[in-house]
Amino acid sequence: MQIQDLPYPDPGVPDARSGPRFLWWLGRNQLGGQFKALAWGLLHFLAVCALPFCVGLAVQSVIDRSGTRLALAGAIMVVCGAGIAVGELMLHRTAVTNWITAAARVQQLLARRTALLGSALTRRVAAGEVVSVSTGDVEKIGWFVEGVSRFSAAAVTVVVVCVALVVYQPALGVIVAVGVPVLAVAVLPLLPRATRRADLQREKAGRATELASDTVAGLRVLRGIGGEELFLDRYRRASQEVRRAAVRSARMWSMISAIQVLLPGLLMIAVVWRGVELARDGRIEVGELVTVYSAVMLLTYPLRHFEEIAMAYSFSRPSAKRAARVLSLERAIDSGGSLAAELPRGDLYDPLTGLLAPAGRFTAVVCGDPDAAGLLAERLGGHPSERSDEGSAEDGDGAGDGARSTSVVLGGVPLDELPLECARTAVLVQDKDPVLLSGTLRELLDVPASGLVSAEAALSAAQCGDVLDALTQGSLDSEDPMDARVTERGRSLSGGQRQRLALARSLITDPEVLVLDEPTSAVDSHTEARIADGVRALRTGRTTVVFTSSPLLLDHADRVVLVHEGEVVAVGAHRELVHSEPRYRAVVTRETEEEAATGAAAKAGGRAELVATAPDAEAALGPAGVNDETALGTVTADDEAVLDGVLEEIEETA
Numbered sequence: 056m057q058i059q060d061l062p063y064p065d066p067g068v069p070d071a072r073s074g075p076r077f078l079w080w081l082g083r084n085q086l087g088g089q090f091k092a093l094a095w096g097l098l099h100f101l102a103v104c105a106l107p108f109c110v111g112l113a114v115q116s117v118i119d120r121s122g123t124r125l126a127l128a129g130a131i132m133v134v135c136g137a138g139i140a141v142g143e144l145m146l147h148r149t150a151v152t153n154w155i156t157a158a159a160r161v162q163q164l165l166a167r168r169t170a171l172l173g174s175a176l177t178r179r180v181a182a183g184e185v186v187s188v189s190t191g192d193v194e195k196i197g198w199f200v201e202g203v204s205r206f207s208a209a210a211v212t213v214v215v216v217c218v219a220l221v222v223y224q225p226a227l228g229v230i231v232a233v234g235v236p237v238l239a240v241a242v243l244p245l246l247p248r249a250t251r252r253a254d255l256q257r258e259k260a261g262r263a264t265e266l267a268s269d270t271v272a273g274l275r276v277l278r279g280i281g282g283e284e285l286f287l288d289r290y291r292r293a294s295q296e297v298r299r300a301a302v303r304s305a306r307m308w309s310m311i312s313a314i315q316v317l318l319p320g321l322l323m324i325a326v327v328w329r330g331v332e333l334a335r336d337g338r339i340e341v342g343e344l345v346t347v348y349s350a351v352m353l354l355t356y357p358l359r360h361f362e363e364i365a366m367a368y369s370f371s372r373p374s375a376k377r378a379a380r381v382l383s384l385e386r387a388i389d390s391g392g393s394l395a396a397e398l399p400r401g402d403l404y405d406p407l408t409g410l411l412a413p414a415g416r417f418t419a420v421v422c423g424d425p426d427a428a429g430l431l432a433e434r435l436g437g438h439p440s441e442r443s444d445e446g447s448a449e450d451g452d453g454a455g456d457g458a459r460s461t462s463v464v465l466g467g468v469p470l471d472e473l474p475l476e477c478a479r480t481a482v483l484v485q486d487k488d489p490v491l492l493s494g495t496l497r498e499l500l501d502v503p504a505s506g507l508v509s510a511e512a513a514l515s516a517a518q519c520g521d522v523l524d525a526l527t528q529g530s531l532d533s534e535d536p537m538d539a540r541v542t543e544r545g546r547s548l549s550g551g552q553r554q555r556l557a558l559a560r561s562l563i564t565d566p567e568v569l570v571l572d573e574p575t576s577a578v579d580s581h582t583e584a585r586i587a588d589g590v591r592a593l594r595t596g597r598t599t600v601v602f603t604s605s606p607l608l609l610d611h612a613d614r615v616v617l618v619h620e621g622e623v624v625a626v627g628a629h630r631e632l633v634h635s636e637p638r639y640r641a642v643v644t645r646e647t648e649e650e651a652a653t654g655a656a657a658k659a660g661g662r663a664e665l666v667a668t669a670p671d672a673e674a675a676l677g678p679a680g681v682n683d684e685t686a687l688g689t690v691t692a693d694d695e696a697v698l699d700g701v702l703e704e705i706e707e708t709a
Contacts, residue, residue, distance in 0.1 A: 058155055066163040071383040074376030081160065081200055085153055089204045092149040096208025099142025100357050102135045104216045107349030108223070109135060115342025146208075150201045158197035161378060165189050168382050171475065175433065180381055187264045188381055192374035199364075199371035206364035209357035213239070220350055224339060227330055227347045234322040235354060239361050241318055242311045249307040250369040256300040257373045263293040308366060315362050319355045326351050398481050399473070401466025403568050403598055405435060409623040410616055412568070412600045414466070417591055419612035419629075420602045423619060423642045425573070428602045429487060431618065432572040435463055435600060436484035437470030465568065483566040487573050489557035491545035496526060497537040499556065505565040508593065510537070513562040516589030517555045518582050522548065550577035555586070562590070568598040580607060587611040604642050617642075 070080035082089065109132040116124035165188065169176055176185065217235055220228035267290055330344040403412040408431065412418040422428035462469035463482075470478045480503075491499060500510050514523065526539035529547060533539050545553040558574050575583045584607045590599065591611050601608055609615055609629040617625040617632065617639045625636045632639040 058152055061156065061159045062163055063160055066160045066167070069164055069379070069382050071379040074372050074374075074379050077375045077379040077382070078196070078199060078371065081157055081196065082203060084160065085157055085200055088149060088153040088156065089207075092146060092153055092201075092204030093207050093211075095142050095145040095149055096205050097142075097211060098138050099146050100208055100212035101215065102138030102142055103356060104212055104350060104353055105135045105138075106132065107346050107353060108219075110349050111342040111344075111346025113342075114345045115340055118341060146205065150205060153204065154197040154201035157200040158193045161193050161196055162189060164382055165193075165378065168384065171386060172384055173433070173436075175386070176381075176384065179384055181265045184261055184265055184377065185381065186268055187261045188374070188377050191260075192377055195367075195371045195374040196378065199367040199375075202360070202364050202367040206360045209360035212357045213354060216350060216354060220347060224343045224347055226333055226339065227326055227344075230326055230329060231322070231347065231351055231354075234325070235358075238315075238318045238322065238358060242314055242362065242365065245307065245311055245314075246365055246369065249304070249311060249365075250372070252300070252304040252307055253369045254373045256297065256304045257370070259293070259297045259300045261377070263290065263297050266290050266293050311362060311365075315355075315358065319351070319358065323348070323351050398477060398567060399466035399468040400567055403435060403482070403600065404464045405431070406464065407434070407461045408618055408621060410435075410618065411623075412598055413614065414598050415596050416613045417594065417599045417611065418601070419609050419615045420600060421604055421609070421615065421617050421639060421642055422602065423638070425487075427618070427621070429572055432484055432486065432570050432600075432602050435568075435570050436482045437463060437473070437475075437478040481566065482568040482570060483561060483564055484570040485557060485561045485572060485574065487576070489554075489560075491541055491548075491553055491556060493541060493543040495538050495540055496523075496556075499541055500537075500560055500563055502560060502564055504563050508563050508565040510559075510563060512593060513559040516562055516586070516593040517559040518578075518585050518589060519552075519555050519559055522552045522555055525552065551575075551579070551582070554578060555582075558586070558590075562593055565597070568600065569594065570600045570602075572602045574601065575603070575605060575608065583607045606643055609643065615639075 067080075067084055070076045109128050112131070113125055113128035116122075116128060165185075169185070172179075213235055217228070217232040220231050222228070266286075326347060327344075330339065330347060333339045334341060334344050401414050403414075404410070410420065410431070412435075420428070420431070422431065462471040464470070465481055470482065473481070497510075500513070514520075523536035523539075525548065526541065527534065527536045530539035541548075541556070545556065548556070554574060554577050558571070561569060561571065575586055578586065583605060587608050588611065590601075601612070603609065606629065612629065615627060615629050615632055616623055617636060619638055625632055625639055627635070629643075633643065634640075
């Protein structure tokens with residue numbers, strides 16, 4: 056795989072059981088590039104380590120006054136120089152290719168896993184950790200994969216040079232052959248401690264990244280409540296912890312580097328000391344001593360890769376562990392799509408809660424718990440975050456049947472049995488905090504869609520006129536609002552403007568079922584009323600489910616459903632439920648129990664006053680013993696207006 060061929064058509068199925076297993080799987084999938092880097096690395100290192108033999112031959116030829124051998128030594132040095140240049144060039148090229156392709160493979164795997172899990176990912180893994188894995192951790196994993204081939208070439212070179220020295224000059228070669236392995240393993244006792252310190256540093260750095268990500272995401276809110284300095288102090292403390300951990304880790308690695316310098320120096324002293332004695336006794340020639348000395352000196356170059364691979368592994372192991380953790384996450388229910396990829400049509404029904412959204416109708420859902428509303432909205436989209444109790448309580452085939460029986464059904468077809476892409480095309484879920492990607496407005500609205508809804512119609516229905524004006528004023532080089540740039544996450548826009556742009560983007564897709572979770576929570580009431588009219592008109596004939604507690608949206612719905620403690624407890628029109636269902640009224644009007652009691656007493660007093668002033672009204676209101684809420688529940692809107700007029704006349708008379 057070359058860089059120009061990226062991305063991978065299929066990055067493969069990773070072994071995510073542990074960090075080391077993931078690194079091993081990644082290395083096995085890069086064997087072609089690893090062998091290329093190994094070959095070029097051997098050419099480079101062997102050419103470097105052949106220079107001492109050329110130098111020794113040249114020195115000895117001068118001593119022996121042999122011009123032929125001197126010319127031969129010069130020719131061999133030229134060949135070695137060419138080998139060093141070509142080997143270094145191609146080694147760097149192939150090593151960087153291995154690094155980038157390995158990192159790209161990991162990023163593709165993470166992107167696919169993120170798309171598979173959807174919004175459930177950030178509830179199971181912190182958003183900051185996901186950012187850390189997809190940026191810094193990916194680079195460290197690629198560093199280790201790239202370093203393996205160079206380390207392998209260095210290890211083979213060290214073995215070849217030691218064997219060659221033993222054959223060339225046994226008296227000194229034995230010393231080198233015994234000393235070099237000691238140099239290679241001398242730092243092994245320090246590696247576990249260095250690895251633990253590196254792990255601690257990465258852990259603290261990950262926490263600091265999570266804190267920074269959360270702080271930046273909520274900076275506008277923090278400034279509003281005066282909590283900016285509090286979170287900045289927390290980040291400062293976290294940053295200082297990272298600094299202290301990095302210093303402790305650097306101390307250990309500096310000690311390892313010092314040992315890697317000290318021990319080769321001691322070996323060189325031993326070789327020179329013994330070589331001088333042998334040369335003085337006439338047992339070796341001066342050229343042989345120069346060769347062995349130069350070889351020992353140049354062996355420190357490939358030996359440095361032993362330290363590098365140890366450092367790369369210590370840093371990449373925790374990174375691979377975090378990546379494996381994300382890649383091991385699975386959807387709560389995933390049958391793999393046993394049915395054909397056909398878009399179902401019909402009623403949307405959730406057997407777990409009893410929620411029914413008739414086809415082609417505007418259904419509003421009221422939940423007292425906003426978190427429960429978010430989970431139910433995701434469930435309607437076919438991607439719940441956790442497996443249902445019914446599905447997990449059974450064993451064997453019963454477990455699968457239980458999970459399947461609670462799947463949301465669209466037109467009689469369980470969404471969990473559809474291919475994931477097909478299910479997400481049929482049902483689109485917009486959560487409470489939709490993300491706006493940076494780019495032009497045209498690019499933001501360029502999403503997979505049916506083509507039946509234009510951008511202008513969607514923007515108009517979402518009441519984005521002032522948003523377009525704001526984007527045009529903020530863009531100096533574009534007069535067309537569609538070419539105006541939207542900053543990352545729409546930070547230059549207000550919360551209501553971001554919500555309306557996200558709503559317009561969802562409306563353009565024109566799915567069979569559109570599920571909106573609090574789409575107008577940051578919009579003023581006048582705009583909200585116009586949005587309700589626009590969405591209702593644009594979605595005519597399509598199924599729309601809106602999770603909200605706004606009376607303006609609820610009043611525009613064809614059908615309102617109250618979900619309490621995980622099940623449907625009331626269904627009807629907004630005005631009916633306000634009068635007949637206390638739990639619904641408490642959620643929609645934010646009415647407390649004390650306020651409800653006070654309101655009931657006021658109604659009772661008003662009734663008594665009305666009856667005392669106009670005795671004929673008693674028959675219209677019904678018996679006094681009838682529950683007031685029940686009686687009011689039978690009064691129509693016209694009757695209610697007449698009653699209000701009677702009360703106003705009483706007040707004027709009084």
